[in-house]
Amino acid sequence: MSKGGAHIDCCECLVASRSVWAGIDRPCFEMLGKGLSRREYGSGQVVFLQGDPNAGIYCVRAGMIAIRRTDANGNSALLKLAYPGDTLGYRSFFEGNEHRSSAEAIGPAVVCRVARRTLLAAIAESPALNRCFVSRAVSDAENAYNTLTRQVALSNRGRLCQVLVDLTARHGYRDDDGSDLLHLPITRRDLAAMIGTRHETVSRIMARLEKEGLAAFSGRMVRIPRLDALVASMEAELNG
Amino acid sequence: MSKGGAHIDCCECLVASRSVWAGIDRPCFEMLGKGLSRREYGSGQVVFLQGDPNAGIYCVRAGMIAIRRTDANGNSALLKLAYPGDTLGYRSFFEGNEHRSSAEAIGPAVVCRVARRTLLAAIAESPALNRCFVSRAVSDAENAYNTLTRQVALSNRGRLCQVLVDLTARHGYRDDDGSDLLHLPITRRDLAAMIGTRHETVSRIMARLEKEGLAAFSGRMVRIPRLDALVASMEAELNG
DNA sequence: CGCGAAAAATGACGATCATCAACATTCGGC
DNA sequence: GCCGAATGTTGATGATCGTCATTTTTCGCG
Incomplete structure (x- = not known):
């Protein structure tokens, strides 16, 4: 210092x-x-x-x-x-x-x-x-x-997707197979504090995204096979 | 014009x-x-x-x-x-x-x-x-x-309370009995669009607030017996 | 005053979430 | 490498919410 x-x-x-x-x-x-x-x-x-x-x-x-x-x-x-x-x-x-x-x-x-x-x-x-x-x-x-x-406009799931997309823009890099790889710079607790929910919910949304094939999580590493699919999945949200 | x-x-x-x-x-x-x-x-x-x-x-x-x-x-x-x-x-x-x-x-x-x-x-x-x-x-x-x-920090209920408090500061006036009276300047749909939920949910939260004695709603008119109680009711929220 | 459209209230139901609890994993410092 | 603390995962449960549908009320305008 x-x-x-x-x-x-x-x-x-x-x-x-x-x-x-x-x-x-x-x-x-x-x-x-x-x-x-x-x-x-x-x-x-x-x-x-x-x-x-x-x-x-x-x-x-x-x-x-x-x-x-x-x-x-x-x-x-x-x-x-x-x-x-x-x-x-x-x-x-x-x-x-x-x-x-x-x-x-x-x-x-x-x-x-x-x-x-x-x-x-x-x-x-x-x-x-x-x-x-x-x-x-x-x-x-x-x-x-x-x-x-x-x-205001997105659900918790949509907001997490958006944050993942944003973080990928700054911290992500391309894997050989064309996937985007992302090393999360913050904890799940902080992710939750960004989108306004709890860390347990973040865990569960991640599990959902993984089941849907939109992203794979392993510790701090995230693999996003198709970033555009993740973006598209936000668009089926609230339509007020 | x-x-x-x-x-x-x-x-x-x-x-x-x-x-x-x-x-x-x-x-x-x-x-x-x-x-x-x-x-x-x-x-x-x-x-x-x-x-x-x-x-x-x-x-x-x-x-x-x-x-x-x-x-x-x-x-x-x-x-x-x-x-x-x-x-x-x-x-x-x-x-x-x-x-x-x-x-x-x-x-x-x-x-x-x-x-x-x-x-x-x-x-x-x-x-x-x-x-x-x-x-x-x-x-x-x-x-x-x-x-x-x-x-990020409040629930739908807390956010609605906050908006009501804010609107009272600008549009409210005192009734003879010391209550605050508020004529809502916007529809419930717009209230919902402010706090990020649906108008049905706004209706239901209002019904809850009324049941709890925190506010009484009649069309666009809102009677708030004790504004400080409404403020206090926001503080029992998320504590992350 | 009356009409039609918009807004609001209410019910039902499935999905999502917060919370508490138990357990597993990771990480930093020694 | 070990240990303890922090972090992450998973389950169960009650509360809240979104959605659809229906009915009632309000509001603007002629």
Whole structure:
């Protein structure tokens, strides 16, 4: 676990160049660099906790970060998975309140942080940075409404299929026989926390999918013979 | 139904002054005013349709607008209700693609629109306008994640209770005996489309709530003897 | 006021789910 | 490699839900 100082240069960060930060010029990056720190996280370690005061904006450099929220009743939901290039904590930064969700490393991860004070100064000077965050917030809202739509329109089974398809897009690879192979990056409990059900139900839906020949599960490995069939099986859902 | 021209002045629009547009100065409003049009909608009329090209950004002046999304399978979800001061269509505006959801008037409504071209020019000139949309997008994302959390963490019953509480906050009024009275602004079918279930189920949950003494339903009227009891009844939910 | 369409309520039934419990498997750390 | 904890699987059972069908009520419009 290391904290970096002012020597970190975002311009050389390939992750940043392909992310929402694309379009930021060198002077602006240099200004941000003054408030930049970097830290490595072990599996399960917390980047920030729901209720913490905002300390700036985080940018995932490596690994995977789970964004969770616990409501007043103690119920927890896994809202999304963040990957390299994704920025975290920008909402509480702009709204000026404490973090509304927690960020937890799933496996080893590296996350940079731009200090709140530095970012405030940079934003006041750079219109490009402002546009950058409009874009970030818009695509985040888009993503949230997409997920919400699925949550409202699909059954548990459909939602699990959708999550499997999404995970395959990011974590899957092709087997020699044309199947898609997927190593699940999260536990079944977390899968359940994503789609709003229990881990037992996830197990049972998986068993159903296996019986239907849509997917084969073995521990964390998933084999999907025909991804299009899995997609098609979601379409026979609620038709309100 | 009328289309207004350049004579509309946002500075005098009380709705705008209390909304996300607060903080915009007169020159900027005057610039926006050149591309402004206003239109009245009857109940059920469509402001824009999912798939339509973006024609600018809409601002609700009066009435209530339902934002719906239909996914590839034909399943429809009611994502949110927009009220005076809310801006619509800003996401597809900034992402530069077609509308990802439809907007439909629930009852008579008045909606203004800033033409795409005008807004593009105004944004290029006004940093304040940019900040304005950061704020808009952030609070929209916040709202979406809040709704998503409820959708994931609560049962149908809990979600209906939550929606009733939310609607009471906006549409409710106090009866002489201290109860909250609420005139439902939407049908039970739409309530079902908000929480992700069927209208029959909504009917039955309402019957259950009535039996438990938490609420009494008579057509569109809802009497809630003790709002805090309704809130409390949500907390005995999933505890993952 | 009356008509027709939409909305809502109710019943029946099979499917799905949450919960509790028991047991098997996997994983991380020593 | 071993051990304990976490994770995953499976079974049983009652509750909830989706679907279809039927009836009642409400609402908009002439």
